[in-house]
Amino acid sequence: MSDRPLTAGEKALWQKFIESVKPLDQTRVSRVKSLPVAKKLRVVSGPITAQTFGVKPSAAIPLKDQVPVPTKHGLDGHWERRLTKGVVQPEVTIDLHGYTLTTAHGRLDSALELSIAAGHRAILLITGKERSADERRRDGGRGAIRAAIADWLAASRHASHIATVRNAHPRHGGSGALYIILRRRR
Template identity: 80%
Template sequence: MSDRPLTAGEKALWQKVIETVKPLDEARVSRVKALPVAKKLPERRGPITAESFGGVSAKAIPLKEQVAVPEKAGLDGHWDRRLNKGVVQPDVTIDLHGYTLSSAHGRLDSALELSIAAGHRAILLITGKARSEEQRRREGGRGAIRAAISDWLAASRHASHIAAVRRAHPRHGGAGALYIILRRRR
């Protein structure tokens, strides 16, 4: 909507519209006012975690006990075929564009926690495409978030819940995104 004043023609037209409007029936208005209104939910401060929803957070895995997230193992052929065809619809999408390295790590960790608590199976993680060789020379380095993802997932307190990590189908972002497949609850 614009804050500009109405022209004379628009004012005249609006006046004609107002003249054709019939007031609402007072009985109907009172019935609508008597309808119950939903209570406002309490405002939550701080990060959203499993505890926010009555769940329990997992503890971080010590460095000596960390195991790399399986790149090509952990899924049956049916899952791999569906992922390669782009048929899998992610339950949730996590977009890390615009985040700093530390805030992206926190966003990924909290999103994994909530997805595990919600029982999701497939997560689409958007990190952005890797830069070309020329861009890396000109701007320096490669995408820090993209480079750190595999380390973050391996060191995550949620690593035991991750079945596999795959490159996304072009429909879902291709080289700029990953599928994180979570294990089924048993």
């Protein structure tokens, strides 16, 4: 709003508007004031997990029972074409930039848990580009999250819910991101 004074036409219009306004019915006002107010949400520190919502988390899969997450199978032709063309619209984006390995793993696990519970199908996981061993040594370990993602997903308690993991289309981050396609609930 500007601090300029009102013109004569604006003053007349404002006066006409004021005259047309009726005061509120006080019984309606008191009813509105008596409505309960929503409680302030509690602040959650750390990763969001099933325990945060009062649900018992499912156990991790033992190492001997782990099955690698399929990278090229588990999807029909429709999904294949959509992934190749980059027309998939992920329902959730998980950005792991700036996280340590431990916190990134916790963030991925909690996001997968919430996505599975919500019935999402496509997740965009932004990890950053994987670096070669020489580059990791020289640059202080950068790209470690991307290098660990395949192992994390294979060992995850959510591995049975993952249909496939693919490199993202360039419009969604290319080699610095992945699509995680979840299985449909049956």
